[in-house]
Amino acid sequence: MKITKYLMICIVFFSIFMTGCSNEANSSGNKIIVQKRVGEEDQYELFKEITDNDVVKKAAELLEDVRWKNGVVLMTQPPHYKFQFEDDNQSIGSNYDLWISPNKDQVELVIEEQEKYIQLNKNQSAELFEFVTESQLINSNE
Numbered sequence: 001m002k003i004t005k006y007l008m009i010c011i012v013f014f015s016i017f018m019t020g021c022s023n024e025a026n027s028s029g030n031k032i033i034v035q036k037r038v039g040e041e042d043q044y045e046l047f048k049e050i051t052d053n054d055v056v057k058k059a060a061e062l063l064e065d066v067r068w069k070n071g072v073v074l075m076t077q078p079p080h081y082k083f084q085f086e087d088d089n090q091s092i093g094s095n096y097d098l099w100i101s102p103n104k105d106q107v108e109l110v111i112e113e114q115e116k117y118i119q120l121n122k123n124q125s126a127e128l129f130e131f132v133t134e135s136q137l138i139n140s141n142e
Contacts, residue, residue, distance in 0.1 A: 029060075029085035029086045029087035030053065030086070030087050032050040032056055032084070032085055032131075033086050034082070034133065035047055036081055037078055037080055040077070042078040047081065047133070048134060050132070055131050058131060062124060062127060063128070066120065068116040068117065069118060070115060070117075071115060071116075072115050075110070079099050080098060080099055081097075081098040081133065082095060083132050094113065094114060095111070095113065096109050097109065098132065105125065105138060106120060106137075107119075107128060107129055108120075
């Protein structure tokens with residue numbers, strides 16, 4: 001009886017864990033909504049709506065694979081871009097704030113509601129920036 005009870009508890013926990021993992025993997029949505037900062041103030045306008053499934057999937061995978069740092073980061077200016085993943089006009093997942101480094105060769109990301117931060121390496125930065133803006137990082141006019 002104890003073994004059956006223990007086995008049932010393990011199966012329930014495993015099922016819950018697997019459901020949580022599958023939801024996490026599918027939380028990227030089917031499009032990315034990108035806003036660009038207007039001027040020097042904290043005001044944004046719709047910049048792009050990316051609906052290419054391959055691009056959305058690759059961007060989500062890149063963000064899932066990086067090692068985020070925990071903590072609140074104070075930046076000297078508002079983000080250059082903001083983006084989020086959406087599914088059928090419903091925001092899902094986190095809102096990402098994106099800053100371009102002064103050398104225009106790397107990006108920094110903040111997930112404010114989760115208090116997470118990362119500065120991507122040059123390759124990851126170029127790749128993510130191209131996914132989100134559909135332009136090259138080094139050629140940015142920021």
